[in-house]
Amino acid sequence: xxxxxxxxxxxxxxxxxxxxxxxxxxxxxxxxxxxxxxxxxxxxxxxxxxxxxxxxxxxxxxxxxxxxxxxxxxxxxxxxxxxxxxxxxxxxxxxxxxxxxxxxxxxxxxxxxxxxxxxxxxxxxxxxxxxxxxxxxxxxxxxxxxxxxxxxxxxxxxxxxxxxxxxxxxxxxxxxxxxxxxxxxxxxxxxxxxxxxxxxxxxxxxxxxxxxxxxxxxxxxxxxxxxxxxxxxxxxxxxxxxxxxxxxxxxxxxxxxxxxxxxxxxxxxxxxxxxxxxxxxxxxxxxxxxxxxxxxxxxxxxxxxxxxxxxxxxxxxxxxxxxxxxxxxxxxxxxxxxxxxxxxxxxxxxxxxxxxxxxxxxxxxxxxxxxxxxxxxxxxxxxxxxxxxxxxxxxxxxxxxxxxxxxxxxxxxxxxxxxxxxxxx
Ligand code: ATP
Ligand code: MG
Numbered sequence: 001x002x003x004x005x006x007x008x009x010x011x012x013x014x015x016x017x018x019x020x021x022x023x024x025x026x027x028x029x030x031x032x033x034x035x036x037x038x039x040x041x042x043x044x045x046x047x048x049x050x051x052x053x054x055x056x057x058x059x060x061x062x063x064x065x066x067x068x069x070x071x072x073x074x075x076x077x078x079x080x081x082x083x084x085x086x087x088x089x090x091x092x093x094x095x096x097x098x099x100x101x102x103x104x105x106x107x108x109x110x111x112x113x114x115x116x117x118x119x120x121x122x123x124x125x126x127x128x129x130x131x132x133x134x135x136x137x138x139x140x141x142x143x144x145x146x147x148x149x150x151x152x153x154x155x156x157x158x159x160x161x162x163x164x165x166x167x168x169x170x171x172x173x174x175x176x177x178x179x180x181x182x183x184x185x186x187x188x189x190x191x192x193x194x195x196x197x198x199x200x201x202x203x204x205x206x207x208x209x210x211x212x213x214x215x216x217x218x219x220x221x222x223x224x225x226x227x228x229x230x231x232x233x234x235x236x237x238x239x240x241x242x243x244x245x246x247x248x249x250x251x252x253x254x255x256x257x258x259x260x261x262x263x264x265x266x267x268x269x270x271x272x273x274x275x276x277x278x279x280x281x282x283x284x285x286x287x288x289x290x291x292x293x294x295x296x297x298x299x300x301x302x303x304x305x306x307x308x309x310x311x312x313x314x315x316x317x318x319x320x321x322x323x324x325x326x327x328x329x330x331x332x333x334x335x336x337x338x339x340x341x342x343x344x345x346x347x348x349x350x351x352x353x354x355x356x357x358x359x360x361x362x363x364x365x366x367x368x369x370x371x372x373x374x375x376x377x378x379x380x381x382x383x384x385x386x387x388x389x390x391x392x393x394x395x396x397x398x399x400x401x402x403x404x405x406x407x408x409x410x411x412x413x414x415x416x417x418x419x420x421x422x423x424x425x
């Protein structure tokens with residue numbers, strides 16, 4: 001016998017037992033986005049490799065070692081998207097969505113990164129993303145934070161996540177800081193781990209984000225980026241903090257918070273949880289005012305975030321929140337049909353009822369079986385009631401309704417009256 005084929009490492013199947021959580025989260029996210037006036041944009045999963053190199057940055061982890069890049073049959077280098085912002089901006093520039101206008105957009109879908117698979121870290125994962133263009137802030141920055149805070153509240157996760165914010169300043173300010181930081185690390189060269197030693201020449205700010213405990217004290221004593229901020233950057237950041245204070249949203253200023261993507265500048269944030277171990281970031285974002293220019297468009301102020309859906313689902317599961325009850329997926333009726341004649345009649349009736357009640361969730365028994373085995377399937381299906389059509393019912397033009405979830409006597413209803421039955425309206 002040939003061997004079973006397994007899914008690609010780090011790429012998960014979402015099984016029917018898990019999909020209610022996903023629907024629940026997706027419904028909340030979409031409702032949230034629409035509630036703040038964001039509209040959906042969809043763009044391809046595959047893009048030109050250059051798009052990601054130019055936007056995310058050549059010397060970031062993502063571009064250096066995590067992208068799924070391949071040549072297609074024309075020899076063009078293509079990449080499975082590792083995140084959404086680059087594709088979203090590319091689409092907006094291409095379709096002229098940023099000319100003298102503001103845009104508030106959302107998207108949702110799979111992303112791909114060739115990382116070492118572990119808890120909360122996959123090679124195919126899903127992000128829900130929000131991007132806002134044409135607004136210099138800080139009001140729109142604060143809107144992002146209010147929105148995400150509201151989401152946690154609605155999902156029942158409010159007490160399990162904490163907001164961390166920082167300001168990365170302008171690229172000029174970061175350049176000055178970079179020199180200071182490199183000088184500092186150089187004087188402690190022996191204490192750098194391998195990753196940090198490499199980063200020192202390419203992306204020294206990223207050293208601040210090291211998860212290596214041995215580097216902790218070195219990083220804690222490093223000069224602060226906040227000290228290198230100019231007046232405008234500092235003021236922008238202060239306004240955001242002020243708005244958070246007024247809204248009663250609790251946060252921590254984390255001076256070490258840097259993002260793994262080069263296009264960020266100004267305010268950055270991360271919502272983190274302690275419940276998921278090392279992979280604690282559930283939602284990350286910030287300002288990226290330079291990205292449209294980097295991709296050949298005119299300068300457009302922009303801010304956005306991406307939420308890691310697997311991690312939020314994991315939180316819901318960990319906390320046993322009632323998200324598993326996805327009402328959309330619960331059947332109203334399981335239709336039991338005994339004998340060939342009833343099977344034929346049942347199909348016709350079911351289609352007629354579907355015409356009359358488009359919201360009806362009815363599953364027809366297929367594959368035969370006696371009453372007992374069909375009722376067993378009915379019970380397993382989760383349906384609220386079983387409709388039974390057997391010889392007796394056929395001759396009296398009725399349906400027997402058996403209540404599967406409450407201790408109610410079964411009833412017999414005329415076939416013509418069935419769409420008035422409260423269970424299937
Ligand atoms: P991390 O520090 O966890 O690697 P990141 O800085 O690479 O995250 P972003 O690129 O900003 O993360 O992505 C936004 C969100 O997407 C993260 O906060 C996280 O919730 C989620 N995410 C990122 N990479 C993965 C992955 N490999 N598997 C699952 N979720 C992920
Ligand atoms: Mg990462």
